[in-house]
Amino acid sequence: MKIFFLDQSGKPGGAELCLIDIAKPYGDRALVGLFADGAFKELLQQNHIPVEVLATQAIQVHKEGTLVQGLKSVGQLAPLITKVIKKAREYDLIYANTQKALVVGALASFFSHRPLVYHLHDILSKEHFSQTNLRIAINLANRCASLVIANSQASKTAFIQAGGRSDIVEVVYNGFNPKIYQTDESDINQLQQKLGLQGKFVVGHFSRLAPWKGQHILIDALAKCPPEVTVMLVGDALFGEQDYVKQLHQQVADLGLENRVQFLGFRSDIPQLMAACDLVAHTSTSPEPFGRVIVEAMLCGKPIVAAKAGGVMELVEHGLNGFLVTPGEPQELAQVIITCLQETEITATIANNARTTASGRFDIATINQQIAQLLSDKF
Template sequence: MRVLFVNDTPRNGGPGRSLYTILKFLPKERVHRTVLLPREGIISELYRDHGVADEILTLPDLVENPVEPWSRAMMREDYDAPAPLRLVRLLGNLGRATRGVLALAKLAKTGNYDLIYCNGTNANFFGGIAAALSGVPALWHVRYTHIPAALRPVHDALAEGGDVAAIVCVSEAAAALFPKAGPKVRVVHNALDVDEFGAGVEPCLRTELGLPADAVVFGSQGRILPRKGYLEMIEAARIALAGMDAALQARCHFVVLGDTPEDLRPDHLAECRARVVELGLEKNVHFLGFRADVRTYVADYDVGIVPSVYPDPLPRAVIECMAFGRPVLAFDVGGVGEMLRSADAPVGRLLSGDPPDVAGLAAAIGDYARDPELRREQGARAREHILARYDARAHAAHIMAIIDQAARA
């Protein structure tokens, strides 16, 4: 079977890494894996270095941002380009996107592909239209919980039409976007290769920061965006630290891995770092920036924090922390609660997310900082839960069955 996997960005992030895990464990003898990206980048390097794709192609007309320059990737300063220039780029990108859809449809048909596997919001639009033009069915992997109102009619028409043969949603929160799509909608949570998240990983975080052996590390990883809740996490850290004695304050550290992508504004990483300085928390709160491989850092956490304040579909950070045997503190939004509630016993703590219970998060931080047995017990349970329900091998087998069914459609 020939499957064309369309990933709508070459940037590092959850969708591309989740697709990597699927590609890694799909049976090579059954699936020819062609990956199509807008351009080369971290994701293409990852796929190529680990041999998870049989072919990697680029199609620059898979437009990532409606006002991006025509000859290079979007940068933050492009948002400040003169209005006439942005209008010209917008009009040009409409033409490029049309050309991209046509090229994708031609590739699907002339390449004798059995399925277009769409991974991401833009990929779903491109792939859904290309499926209608080419007659090659599409599968949508939905990793979002919101569609702009202006695009919703087109999105719904594609989803409910016959050319999109299957819709895989990473959470019930994502599946709520498709009330009329019927049985083609399946909820399949993300997974990871549990062998890559275990005792064989050499921790580096405490050494890098020069932390004492008895430090209690609360860690988080992800893109640094306002909706990811890092300002709320900083405030919770401030409140929690204020309630500790001097000895515990000195031992308690908050570490965040990640950056704000160059094609998004504002630079929220800079805003978070400035807030840390403003509150005088530099000794305890550390925004380290981007790390290509977070595992050696997560392995040094004591507790994971996933502070998203919007309906986050299903952040990989939850699974990564739990796979290392770390309990997770989070606001109950989107698919986050689905992950933590699905365990038979507590593997962390969920706080109210609407509005985010910052004081509750601060109280939870204090509880876990003071109780190593609580951290150990819930962390061990979290690891067992991931091993039982979120291993990438079983996940890939499930996805393979859906691919088979969708291709036959």
Template sequence: MTGPAPARVLLLDHTAKLSGGEQALLGVASALHGGAATARAIVFEDGPLVGRLRALGIDTALLPLGSDLNTTSRSRALSPKGLLRGAGALAGFVPRLARSIRFSGAELVVANSLKSAVFASLAAPLARRPWVWHLHDRLAADYLPRPLAAAMRLLATWGPRAIVVNSSATAATLPRRARAKATIAYPGLMPDAFAPAPAQESASVVGLIGRISPTKGQREFLNAAALIAAEHPAVRFRVVGAALFGEDEYEAEVRALPDQLGIGDRVEFTGWVADPGAQLRELTVLVHASPVPEPFGQVVVEAMAAGVPVIGAAAGGVPEILGADDETGTAGTETAAAGIRHTPYGVLVRPGDPNALARALSDVLNDPAGRQARAAAARRRARESFTIERTAAACLGAWGRALGSVRNPRPMGVRGVTVPR
């Protein structure tokens, strides 16, 4: 007796840059393609994602938008000029995308970004195909421009058959009707992410990894570094990443900040790196300093898997990751008042507060035994909760429900992964 036929899915993404959502898509595709699903992909620009998908054996086509919509910031896209340009792009692009969907032979369309979801909401019905939204953004006014958040909430309610969200924090920003069709699938890690960080032989390095953006907290991180620099003269600070989506002005401001703070000789900017995991494993402490609630916090999970101690902003998906609800004790009134909260797996700090971050950094750097104990517990948690096998099984279940028949959600058909101990 044979099992259900593999789902034929078409993956859509507007960008080929390897941001968090694209890394999550690659993980799911690598686990499911050739097993429980047969995937094809359409990407709206050329770049690293295209090569990575093709390397997985996924037939990937380019369907350029023919405008600069892929690189413009969200605020510019919502300007009168941006809206006019966007309407023109929709009118020309949607029929081409609908034809490509029909030609692909896919039975289900999976949109992996906000922009691709907008296009899928129009093109998939034209092609008479159901579509699913893999949502990596909180649809809230503190994370997106208010008009965009409102429009996306409306789209989530009436557009996709199912929604795959990356955290409970993301699900909470959906309207009730949309939340009812949502599945939580934490972005899982591939086996190589669990390779442990080597023992450090050099001076301590505290780092922040991610694209340079006001939402990622590089400014807050550097201000906190300046506050503890004198107390910890041997510690160096590292900013890993570059601006990706029209935020070059912010990057220039951030790069000038260390000299203004008097720590220019202690701060390293790596720019974009092909292997952020290698940079992660060189850190004594990984800092997540986003001043606004992030939907998930992929770099936090990656640090946990590698055994690198973590300090994270106490908002969005990060408290879920660091087990804020799993605490066995309380941090005490004085620590709470200082904007710091210890969990069994890391330290949470008040978002957007360089002073609280500086206090947390000082505590963690002064307590090597405590930070290593939390890091070891965090690594065990990552092995239990954040593997790509779990993610792929959740996605497969959501895809099956969108197709009208619940496919077997077990990891059967998901390529087996072995997580290093």
């Protein structure tokens, strides 16, 4: 089977990292068409996945967009859609990995007479999307997609509640290669030394810097923790969220935490950075569709504290393989951090449990087999 993957982003987010894992086994039988140039293209090339940038300019469509804005965007989409239709005829299947890719892929599917798969990496709700964009996504999926792959039960439920067809949606979790998260102790020691982390209790946060990702909640919690607790923020603004980054720096300064918070920006050495942490925090204030960082922390053998909403509830069992806290509650988060600082044996047991369950449950070979079976059954 030859698959034409579509993705809107030039930057590697969670959906894009998932796409690499799915496309890789197909080799030259796949092509990833991107709507923007950037670091994601380079990552695909490093993984020997054929890739082509299809758009000459960025597509200005936003999650909170209105119908008028959406209609204006059709004109700028026309050259891209034409190119995708022509390219799609060389493949057996169009695989839309994002919402903008769904819009383009649905039209291309109709005109090229190729079936469409939509990989749903979002919780389709008013918390994340405008009513217009929700309606567009649901209608296109219902009418054009032969299969919707949801990355969690939470994503599937939200899709159906928003009006999506229950007969076309299946849940397949993100897959991971456990070997990637096996790190060398000497490398970790060098990294800790370079970052000045020796003797500290390090809480890592791995996500783009955005209000709903809740980095401000972690900073508030840090102010309630003993002085040996420090925070490492890995990630940066992706979608015009620079004002939030400025707010975070100001919050750190106002709380006098300049020596206890490090902003590391985007990094490629995530497994090593996670291994250098004592605890990984997930602090999203809105329901998370899946939560890749949670599974990554588990595979690194690190305890995870996560906001209990959305797909997170399918990954973490409180007190067994991690800790769950109420979203947006810094006091509750601070208490878990202090518990992990003080109760080292219990915390280590929980982290070991997490690594064992994650290695078996989210192994990329098993996940890819599930997707291949779904595609084989449908097409």
